[in-house]
Amino acid sequence: xxxxxxxxxxxxxxxxxxxxxxxxxxxxxxxxxxxxxxxxxxxxxxxxxxxxxxxxxxxxxxxxxxxxxxxxxxxxxxxxxxxxxxxxxxxxxxxxxxxxxxxxxxxxxxxxxxxxxxxxxxxxxxxxxxxxxxxxxxxxxxxxxxxxxxxxxxxxxxxxxxxxxxxxxxxxxxxxxxxxxxxxxxxxxxxxxxxxxxxxxxxxxxxxxxxxxxxxxxxxxxxxxxxxxxxxxxxxxxxxxxxxxxxxxxxxxxxxxxxxxxxxxxxxxxxxxxxxxxxxxxxxxxxxxxxxxxxxxxxxxxxxxxxxxxxxxxxxxxxxxxxxxxxxxxxxxxxxxxxxxxxxxxxxxxxxxxxxxxxxxxxxxxxxxxxxxxxxxxxxxxxxxxxxxxxxxxxxxxxxxxxxxxxxxxxxxxxxxxxxxxxxxxxxxxxxxxxxxxxxxxxxxxx
Ligand SMILES: Cc1cc2nc3c(=O)[nH]c(=O)nc-3n(C[C@H](O)[C@H](O)[C@H](O)COP(=O)(O)OP(=O)(O)OC[C@H]3O[C@@H](n4cnc5c(N)ncnc54)[C@H](O)[C@@H]3O)c2cc1C
Ligand SMILES: NC(=O)c1ccc[n+]([C@@H]2O[C@H](COP(=O)([O-])OP(=O)(O)OC[C@H]3O[C@@H](n4cnc5c(N)ncnc54)[C@H](OP(=O)(O)O)[C@@H]3O)[C@@H](O)[C@H]2O)c1
Numbered sequence: 019x020x021x022x023x024x025x026x027x028x029x030x031x032x033x034x035x036x037x038x039x040x041x042x043x044x045x046x047x048x049x050x051x052x053x054x055x056x057x058x059x060x061x062x063x064x065x066x067x068x069x070x071x072x073x074x075x076x077x078x079x080x081x082x083x084x085x086x087x088x089x090x091x092x093x094x095x096x097x098x099x100x101x102x103x104x105x106x107x108x109x110x111x112x113x114x115x116x117x118x119x120x121x122x123x124x125x126x127x128x129x130x131x132x133x134x135x136x137x138x139x140x141x142x143x144x145x146x147x148x149x150x151x152x153x154x155x156x157x158x159x160x161x162x163x164x165x166x167x168x169x170x171x172x173x174x175x176x177x178x179x180x181x182x183x184x185x186x187x188x189x190x191x192x193x194x195x196x197x198x199x200x201x202x203x204x205x206x207x208x209x210x211x212x213x214x215x216x217x218x219x220x221x222x223x224x225x226x227x228x229x230x231x232x233x234x235x236x237x238x239x240x241x242x243x244x245x246x247x248x249x250x251x252x253x254x255x256x257x258x259x260x261x262x263x264x265x266x267x268x269x270x271x272x273x274x275x276x277x278x279x280x281x282x283x284x285x286x287x288x289x290x291x292x293x294x295x296x297x298x299x300x301x302x303x304x305x306x307x308x309x310x311x312x313x314x315x316x317x318x319x320x321x322x323x324x325x326x327x328x329x330x331x332x333x334x335x336x337x338x339x340x341x342x343x344x345x346x347x348x349x350x351x352x353x354x355x356x357x358x359x360x361x362x363x364x365x366x367x368x369x370x371x372x373x374x375x376x377x378x379x380x381x382x383x384x385x386x387x388x389x390x391x392x393x394x395x396x397x398x399x400x401x402x403x404x405x406x407x408x409x410x411x412x413x414x415x416x417x418x419x420x421x422x423x424x425x426x427x428x429x430x431x432x433x434x435x436x437x438x439x440x441x442x443x444x445x446x447x448x449x450x451x452x453x454x455x456x457x458x459x460x461x462x463x464x465x
Contacts, residue, residue, distance in 0.1 A: 028119070053095070096426040101328045201230060285313060373390070
């Protein structure tokens with residue numbers, strides 16, 4: 019069952035970009051890697067976050083991930099969750115004798131703002147919808163109540179991915195991006211804006227710029243530059259395929275989601291904000307005045323946080339790192355830390371979006387995973403070499419058998435990839451994914 023044994027045994031939790039690229043570095047340095055993933059397919063948000071029609075990008079990443087999985091020292095186990103309520107806990111992994119545990123489980127928890135009305139039908143977090151259209155079980159088969167007038171909270175690339183889906187796939191009537199700061203603080207890239215920019219209501223953009231200008235001037239910002247950033251994407255903007263009206267509502271912070279007796283969204287209350295400078299940063303300051311936006315759906319595109327139930331201390335949406343790392347890489351800390359006990363967490367390292375939630379592109383997660391792996395390698399220099407790693411691997415696999423559930427291995431993944439390719443050819447599509455774990459397990463012969 020085990021491909022080959024190296025001189026050290028490390029568990030990597032999460033096979034997104036950070037975990038996969040970390041595993042490669044570890045394996046290339048002679049470490050036996052046990053790569054554990056919750057989703058059956060590897061890739062994390064590269065598989066289930068990146069917009070579904072970016073076939074070329076996804077295929078390129080899948081090929082790179084496969085190279086890592088092909089390494090004989092990388093052992094893959096998916097459909098397996100680590101956490102306090104998971105199949106295995108961190109304590110289980112420590113007790114099994116892993117010399118280090120690198121946590122690269124992303125930031126896949128939900129960042130609730132605690133607003134009244136968050137539980138109404140028609141209030142969602144972008145992550146869930148992204149998982150839905152990218153066919154991650156169980157989100158793939160869940161139904162979402164999307165109305166006709168949709169408020170997207172935030173102005174990052176995830177907001178634009180959701181706008182893309184609403185404007186070009188669902189073709190809703192209106193999409194408003196609700197931005198707590200001003201047009202100079204939008205975080206999306208021009209590349210992503212091009213996809214929907216020709217649905218933008220240009221008159222509304224102009225009136226927003228006029229409204230925001232005095233506030234921006236007061237903090238030394240130039241709204242003309244911000245306007246040009248947006249408008250410069252128009253010449254290369256995609257031909258619109260819907261009449262959806264897309265617009266921005268700046269200086270607005272959500273305070274309350276209004277609903278009817280049936281439990282559906284009827285509006286979004288926002289509080290007007292102004293901009294202030296504090297320690298070199300431009301911040302939104304609430305003004306106390308409120309207004310209601312006429313929407314029937316509210317989607318939070320404000321980034322995510324790590325899972326609280328994973329079993330590591332959480333601060334600022336991510337797992338806590340050692341403030342004075344013993345194995346820093348590029349001045350960053352990858353060492354998990356308990357701030358209440360003021361001490362590092364035995365053998366545990368963090369990288370990727372688990373180390374810094376919702377931060378950066380795949381390339382950033384890759385670099386972070388690789389640096390996390392290098393920190394682990396430094397740590398291993400002082401760890402005793404395993405006498406018989408085979409015994410530990412046998413204990414690990416015995417533990418998995420006791421879980422009494424189908425665990426997916428590398429050889430199974432190959433069968434799944436083949437079945438997907440056959441299905442794609444049948445449907446004449448560049449790629450196809452199975453929408454349920456049951457279908458995936460069935461084609462791999464694990465059900
Ligand atoms: C909607 C969206 C679109 C994006 N589009 C792009 C894009 O077009 N281009 C680009 O470069 N970047 C894009 N990104 C950013 C990119 O996806 C991330 O930078 C990257 O995926 C983060 O990698 P990660 O490995 O840290 O975490 P993730 O990709 O989140 O991977 C985490 C992995 O951990 C596993 N896991 C989670 N919890 C557990 C657990 N408890 N036990 C075991 N396994 C667990 C998951 O199954 C998953 O495989 C996008 C991000 C989002 C949210
Ligand atoms: N196609 C792509 O390349 C692609 C696609 C998707 C994601 N990504 C990447 O993935 C990362 C995450 O993207 P993201 O869009 O989730 O995050 P992001 O870029 O950080 O944007 C989050 C947005 O939410 C706002 N926000 C945060 N908390 C808020 C609150 N409490 N109330 C109101 N607004 C709030 C932020 O406003 P403030 O600025 O005021 O905080 C910001 O506008 C980014 O690095 C992004 O580039 C890339």
